[in-house]
Amino acid sequence: MPMRTAQIAWRNLGRNKKRTALALLAIAVAQFALLATDGLMRGYSDNIRLAITGPMVGHVQAHHPNWRREWALDLAIDEVDRIVSTIHEDPDVGDVSARIYAPVLVAPEEDAFVATVVGLSVDSESNPYGVLSGLKHPLERGKVLMGYRLAKKIGAKPGQEVAVIGQAADGSLANDLYIVQDIIKCPADIINQSGIVMSLQDAQRLLVMPNQANEIVIRAKTSGKSRDITRRLSQRPRFAAIEVLPWQEIVPELVLILKMSDYVGYFALVIVFVAAIAGIANTLMMSTFERVHEFGMLLALGTQPRRIVRMIVCEAIFIGILGVVIGTALGYGFVAGTAERGIDMASWGGEGQVEDMAYQGLNLPLHIYPRLEPVDSLLGLIAVIITSMAASVWPAWIAGRLEPVEAMRA
Amino acid sequence: MKRSTTLISVTLIFASIFSAGSRGGDALGKDSAGSENPMRRFLIEDGDPNLSAIIKHIDNMYRSKSSTSRLKLIVTKPRNTRTLTMKTWTKGEEKVLVIIEAPPREKGTATLKIEKNLWNYLPRIDRTIRIPPSMMLASWMGSDFTNDDLVHEASFHKDYESSLVGPSEDPNGWLIELKAKPDIVGLWKKLEVIVSEDGRIPLVSRYYDRKGRLARTLYYSDVKDFDGHIIPSKLVLIPEDKKGHKTELIYEDIDFDVPVPDRTFSLSNLERKK
Numbered sequence: 130m131p132m133r134t135a136q137i138a139w140r141n142l143g144r145n146k147k148r149t150a151l152a153l154l155a156i157a158v159a160q161f162a163l164l165a166t167d168g169l170m171r172g173y174s175d176n177i178r179l180a181i182t183g184p185m186v187g188h189v190q191a192h193h194p195n196w197r198r199e200w201a202l203d204l205a206i207d208e209v210d211r212i213v214s215t216i217h218e219d220p221d222v223g224d225v226s227a228r229i230y231a232p233v234l235v236a237p238e239e240d241a242f243v244a245t246v247v248g249l250s251v252d253s254e255s256n257p258y259g260v261l262s263g264l265k266h267p268l269e270r271g272k273v274l275m276g277y278r279l280a281k282k283i284g285a286k287p288g289q290e291v292a293v294i295g296q297a298a299d300g301s302l303a304n305d306l307y308i309v310q311d312i313i314k315c316p317a318d319i320i321n322q323s324g325i326v327m328s329l330q331d332a333q334r335l336l337v338m339p340n341q342a343n344e345i346v347i348r349a350k351t352s353g354k355s356r357d358i359t360r361r362l363s364q365r366p367r368f369a370a371i372e373v374l375p376w377q378e379i380v381p382e383l384v385l386i387l388k389m390s391d392y393v394g395y396f397a398l399v400i401v402f403v404a405a406i407a408g409i410a411n412t413l414m415m416s417t418f419e420r421v422h423e424f425g426m427l428l429a430l431g432t433q434p435r436r437i438v439r440m441i442v443c444e445a446i447f448i449g450i451l452g453v454v455i456g457t458a459l460g461y462g463f464v465a466g467t468a469e470r471g472i473d474m475a476s477w478g479g480e481g482q483v484e485d486m487a488y489q490g491l492n493l494p495l496h497i498y499p500r501l502e503p504v505d506s507l508l509g510l511i512a513v514i515i516t517s518m519a520a521s522v523w524p525a526w527i528a529g530r531l532e533p534v535e536a537m538r539a
Numbered sequence: 540m541k542r543s544t545t546l547i548s549v550t551l552i553f554a555s556i557f558s559a560g561s562r563g564g565d566a567l568g569k570d571s572a573g574s575e576n577p578m579r580r581f582l583i584e585d586g587d588p589n590l591s592a593i594i595k596h597i598d599n600m601y602r603s604k605s606s607t608s609r610l611k612l613i614v615t616k617p618r619n620t621r622t623l624t625m626k627t628w629t630k631g632e633e634k635v636l637v638i639i640e641a642p643p644r645e646k647g648t649a650t651l652k653i654e655k656n657l658w659n660y661l662p663r664i665d666r667t668i669r670i671p672p673s674m675m676l677a678s679w680m681g682s683d684f685t686n687d688d689l690v691h692e693a694s695f696h697k698d699y700e701s702s703l704v705g706p707s708e709d710p711n712g713w714l715i716e717l718k719a720k721p722d723i724v725g726l727w728k729k730l731e732v733i734v735s736e737d738g739r740i741p742l743v744s745r746y747y748d749r750k751g752r753l754a755r756t757l758y759y760s761d762v763k764d765f766d767g768h769i770i771p772s773k774l775v776l777i778p779e780d781k782k783g784h785k786t787e788l789i790y791e792d793i794d795f796d797v798p799v800p801d802r803t804f805s806l807s808n809l810e811r812k813k
Contacts (some may be wrong), residue, residue: 201618203618203619234668234670234671236666236668236669239658239668239669240669240671241668241669241670241671242671292661292666292668294659294661294668299619299621300614300619300621301621301642301644301645302644302645302648302661304661304663304664304666305663305664306664306666
C-alpha cells in the first residue's frame, strides 16, 4: 500500500532535523512572544481595572447629590446603616463600605500638618480589594492607619500618638488623639499622600456625623454588573435623594486611561503578531526553497506535482501545530510561573526608588501579574497554521511546476 | 482644619485690628474719640477730604498699646450658621490671645499669636498645636477670610498708594482707591474704601485680587463709643465667589490701654487656662 502523503510529510520532518528544529523554534518563539505579551498586557489592564474598582472607587457609589461637586463634609447620606442593609439586599452586591472624608490637621508633636481623615467600614474594607485588605491585624477602634508618604513627611511611626484636629460637620472644632496602628500603602493615592484612616464609627464621632457618611462604595460579586446594580438601586424609594453612579461615570478619565491602555496593548500585540508571522513565513519559505533539488528528483521519479504541493503543505501544518504546542507550553509556563509572584516592572526602571506611579489620584502598582485567557492560545494556533500554509503553498507551487531536470540541477 | 483656620483668622483679625501699639497714641488715634471741630477740620479741609489724614486715621482707628475685648463671630454658610463668643487680650502688635467662651463644645479652646507664630490649645485633648506657616499664607478652606490679609499687618498708608476718586452715593461718603505699592507682596492688587462724609468712619472696603477681580467686600456698621474710641462695632465680610457665605464680627465690649501682663501670652498660660 502506497504511503499516504501525510505520512510521508511526517517522515520528512525527521529527515533534516536541523531544518525542522529551526522552523519549530521560529514558530514556538513567535507563539511564546505572542502569549507572553498578551499575558503582560492583560495583567497590566487588570492592574488598572482593579485599582479603580477595587480599593479606590468600587463598582458603584452612592452620595448626597451635591457631594461630588462641593466635597463638603455636611453633604452626607443620613441613616447609613439602613441604606447599607438595603444595598446588601441586591443579589449582585458583594461588599458595601461607607466612607467619610474630612480635611484635618495632624500633629504628632507640636507641629501640625495637613491631612485627610478617611473613615471607613473596617469589616468590608478588610475583604479582598478593600482598602484594608493587605492589613495583618484588623484596624482597631481608637487607632488609625497612616498613608506611607504622609508618615514619611511628618515622621510618624506605628505606636505613636497623634492629635487630629479639624472642623466637624456642624462647624464645631473636632479634635481627638489616636494611636498610629500601622503605616499603609494602597492604590488610592489620596490615602498614601495624606490619609489618616480610621473606623467609620471613630470618624462619625470625631466629626459629629451620627449614622452619616459622605460616600458608600459598593463592590459587585462579579464585574460587569455595575450598571445593573446602579439601575436597581436608583429605583428604590430609599434612594430618592441619593445619587447612585457606576464607576464608569464617577471616574470617566480613568475609563479613558483604561481604554487607552487597551489600545496600546492591542497595538503592541499586533506588532508582535506581525513579527511572529514574518518569522514563520521566512523560515518555512527558506526551508522549502532549500529542497528544490529533492523535489526535482521526486518529479523525475514520476511523482505528481499536486502530491508534492500537498506534501509540503502537510509538512508546514505539522511543523506549525508542533511549534504552536511548544510555544503555547512555553507561554503558559511563563505566565503560570510569574502569575503567583508577579513581575516587578519597577525594578526594570534602574536604580531609582520608584515603586508605583500615580495618575489622576490612582496609584498604579508597577508589579504586574500576567494572566491569559483560553482564547489567547487559539488565536496563535489559527494564525500560525494559516501562515504556515500560506508560507509553504507558494514555494511548493513553484517546486511542483519545475522541470525535473532543471530542478535537479538547482 | 476649617475650624482651626477659623481660629487663625480670628486671631489675625485681632492682630491687624489691635496691633501697632506704638502708633496707637499718635495725633489722630486719641483725637478720634472726640467729635469736636478741630478733628473734623483736619479730615475735611474746606469741604474736601484730606486723604492722607483719613488713611492714617483709619489705620490707627482700632489700635492701642493693649486691649481686652469680648466679641461674637457669626459664620454663615449655605446650610448652617455658627456663633462663637470669644474673649481676647492683645499687647502691642505682636501678642494676641483668644479664648473661646461658647459654645460649650469649644469652650476653653485658645489661640495664641506671638509675632509670626500661632498656636492652638485644645482643652479636650490637652494639646497645644502650632499652625504650620503654609496654612497662614494660603487662603483657608471653608472660611470667608484669607490668612494672608489677617497675618499681614497691613497698613493702608504704608502698603498702598491712595487716591481720592470722589464722592460716593451708595453709601454716602468718599470713595478712596488704594493701589498696592509695587514692592508689597500681598493678595490684593487694589482696594476701594468708602468712608463717611466726615472722613471718620469706614463704611465699605472692596478687595480686588491680583487679576483685578472683586474678591470680597467688608461692610462696617454699628458705630459705637468704646472708651472714647468711636469705631464700627460690626464687620461683615462677604466673599464674591462663595454663594451663601458670610462672616460677621461683632465687638460687644473693648477696653483699650488696659494693663495686660506679658505672662498672659505664654504657652504654659494657655494650658493653665483650661
